[in-house]
Amino acid sequence: MTDIRDYLSRRAALILEDRSLRRENKLLQSLTEKEAAADRIVRYIRAEEAVSVWGVEIPHLFPGMEFLTSKSIIDNTKIFKIISKMPKGALLHIHLEATVDKKYLLKLALREPSLHVRTACVVTPGNLTTVLPEFRPFEEAQSSQCTSVTNAEYPANAWLPLYKARASFALGGPEGFDRWVLRAMSIDPAEVYDTHNNVPKIWQKFKDTFSATAGLFLYRPIFRQYIRRFLLELIEDGISYAEARIDFLPKYMFDVDGNENVPHREWVWDFGQAVNEIRTTLEEQGRGEEFMGAKIIYTTIRILPPEEIEWYLEDCIALKQEFPDLIAGFDIVGDENAGRPLTDYIKPLLAFKRRVEDLGLNLPFILHAGETLSDGGKADNNLYDALLLGTKRIGHGFSIVKHPKLMELCRENEIALEVCPISNEILGLTPSMSMHPLPVVLNQGVPVTLNSDDPSVFGAMGLSYNYFQVLVSSETTGLITLAQMARDSIKFSTLEEAEKRRATSVWEKRWTEFVEELGNGRGLP
Ligand SMILES: O=c1[nH]cnc2c1ncn2[C@@H]1O[C@H](CO)[C@@H](O)[C@H]1O
Known part of the structure; x- marks a missing residue:
């Protein structure tokens, strides 16, 4: 191979082959002119900002750098302004306790x-x-x-x-x-990058943010308003559907009379009421298509002694029976490095699976697994159990890149990862997005959805910041990769097939408008 044309064509073929597993590959072969133009424009602006914004040497900046020190810079980039307008589909990994803007939460509290x-x-x-x-x-x-x-x-x-x-x-x-x-x-930069700059220390601080918030969140008059605000914040950022994890470990929340006696079924009821109200409000404003609803992923925490999990599993089934449209799945959350591994709960989890099958319920596991730096430790091994238990998606799956077989399983069986880039960086798994394993996962053809995890604790409201970090830290990834992830967020949700079709067609319509605006210059900042 000494001829330059021959060399160049083999080079192009090798690149194509190397990227052949990527899920957006098919889309790339059949782009409309407008999509192609929008993709080119975004690549052009990204390259330009890589120099004009991120090329500065002092202080040392780079695209995809630590989120908390660069947030104010991100806010002023053209790429961020563009991404903020992109329709994002579904948000599948978010902990409700860490969603609503904390200033707003405090404002609600001061009225009580x-x-x-x-x-x-x-x-x-x-x-x-x-x-x-x-x-x-x-x-x-x-x-x-x-x-x-x-x-x-x-x-x-x-x-x-x-x-x-x-x-x-x-x-x-x-x-x-x-x-x-x-x-x-919330968490501030000095904690993440200085006083608490390793996984156990930042998790301690992270858990404290939940303790400090709990007494406000679990007060019914606040809870009700909180959910409305949560939904509005999503819609504001172009998200049209969500599956929110709620921690049901406390068996009751406080009622307006100061008694701690509001059981879980009332929480779910309130959630459903809020969803309906927001839907009606948007429909009245002629914006009905912007919102497809929201569901709950029932969670408890991996500090629970195994004999106590049965109560929660039964509780989850009872809630599913009463609110079939609101309960999406079951998960066990909390720090995987410190808490109990899935193996501690296998027996009750298998019994749950049998019960769910017998009852004919659509109530999958949607399990956190592999949110860790470990290789072969208990948190990493949770991936084996999550997959064997038949998890519908994997929460995080950060360590899956160490397991080619598991990535193959996810690819073949279409098990999507709920990737939370900013969360992973702040919680100490990667110093920046450049070191994040996401490109490995994408190149292996594993389905991915992007998520915000705990936006109000990280100061990363909506999904745009996570989309941004992913887009600027890889040159292979482009607008079409993000579009694929947005489409996949609907595909891998627990919506019924008919709802998925509707959500997808609404998304396609909004996407077409978005790329047209970019192409004709009106959508440019
Ligand atoms: O990234 C995460 N991994 C595991 N658990 C989490 C993460 N983010 C929040 N929580 C846990 O979810 C509960 C509230 O729903 C909290 O206990 C919090 O620790």
Whole structure:
């Protein structure tokens, strides 16, 4: 092979062969002119911004770098503005407790006179960043001789009315109180990249954000408004359907009377009500096509002793029977490195599978697995169990690239990965998107959907930031790859076939409008 033309054609053939498993390959062979133009435009702008935005040496920037230090830069890029307008299909991996903007959540809380707050010790300048607020409602205001958690006389764990504790907060007044609470409910760059820069430490902080939020989230008047806001936030970012994981480990939430007595069926009921209301509102505005609804993936946490999981599995089945359109599947969540592996639960999980089959329910496992750096450890091995248990999709599957056989299984049996790029970076699995295993998975032809996991904790609202990080960190990946993932998000959802057809055709219509706008320049920032 010494002839240059011969060399170049063999080179092109080799590249084509190398990429032949990629799922967008078929699409690429049959692009409309407008799609091809939109793809070229995005590639052009990306290349230009790789130099003008990300080519700066001091401070060292690069596309796909740490999210929290680059977010304000991302916000101002043309690529981000374009991606924000793209229709995204379905969002299949999101933990409801970590979705709604925390400032909005705090605003909701401050409107609730029955809410109280407490801390495990006096809050001081020295412990401000580590002491967590805990919230809960009481029917009658609780009184204490002391009105402030910052007062040296504050008795540990004494409940104070929220508005009093806020007004009397000595470390910056009400604004200081808000800063303290918001900080406890989210993660900041100094924690991710400095004080908590490894997996166990950042998981500790991550779990604290859920503890700080729990008392607000699990208060019914807030819960109801929270779900509405969650749905509106999705729709705002071009997402038309979601399967949200909810942690059902607490058996009750607090009701408006301050009693902890609202059972799970009421949570699901409230969720369904919110979905219906948002649907009606959008239909009234002539925007009905933007929203196909939302479902719940029932989850419990991998700290649960195996003998206790049966109650939750039965609970999940009962909820599915009562709300067949709202319960999408079952999962066990939490830190896979620290918590129990799936093997601890095999017996009850197999029994659940049999029960579900006998009852003729459509209630699949949709399991977290392989969200880890380990190779052959218990968290990595969860992948074997998730697949053997017949998981419909895999939550994360970060470590699957170490297992060619498992990738083959996912490809052959069409088991999609729910990839959460920003989550993986912030939770310490990769220093940047350039090191993320996503390209390996894509090149192996494994179906992938992109997801946000815990957007309000990571400060990455919607899906656009995750789409952005993926698009800018690979030159193979283009707009058409993202389109494939968006299509796949509908295909691998638990929607019924007829609903999928409808969702896909609406998506196609919005996609066509999107590429046309890009092609004719109107959609350009
Ligand atoms: O990326 C994740 N992997 C595993 N568990 C998670 C992740 N994000 C959130 N949670 C867990 O989900 C529960 C709330 O639904 C929380 O317990 C949180 O730790």
